[in-house]
Amino acid sequence: MGMFTSINIASTGMSAQRLRLDVISNNIANATTTRNTSGDGPFRRDRVVLTPVNLRSVWHSPVYPDGLATGLGMGVKVMKIEKDMSSPIYKYDPTHPDAIKTGDKQGYVAMPNVNIVQEMTDMISASRAYEANAQIAMGTRQMFNKALEISRAV
Secondary structure, eight states: OOHHHHHHHHHHHHHHHHHHHHHHHHHTTTTOOSSOSSSSSSOOOEEEEEEEOOSSSSSSSSSSSOOOOOOOOOOOOEEEEEEEEOOOOEOTTTTSOOOOOOSSSTEEEEOOOOOOOHHHHHHHHHHHHHHHHHHHHHHHHHHHHHHHHHHHHO
């Protein structure tokens, strides 16, 4: 493990959580958008999907059957940002310009599938994960500074 590996791992977590916070804030900003730019209905909530980073391959040998797992735990990366395709929330408002004009849902407006409580919970989770990764980077830096102080004293 290199000297800066823990800082690199923490930085991948920080950038992934920052993107997650951006997506959550976009969801909250569009919580009342009944018409999206493509014209196919209300805004759909976005989700960030994260995956672990595996930079190195695992070497397996007959002596060590589990191998030397040096590549596992190298951080996270964003695999994709996907749309939540759950059904929209229908709200009765016949005076709304986007109200359904005909059919069994006449007078209802298709609202985005954004739940503000869930988004705020996700936002708190993402900000705490960002803070935890920042603390890891700061702790590693402090550990390196102490090691330098010790080496100077010798």
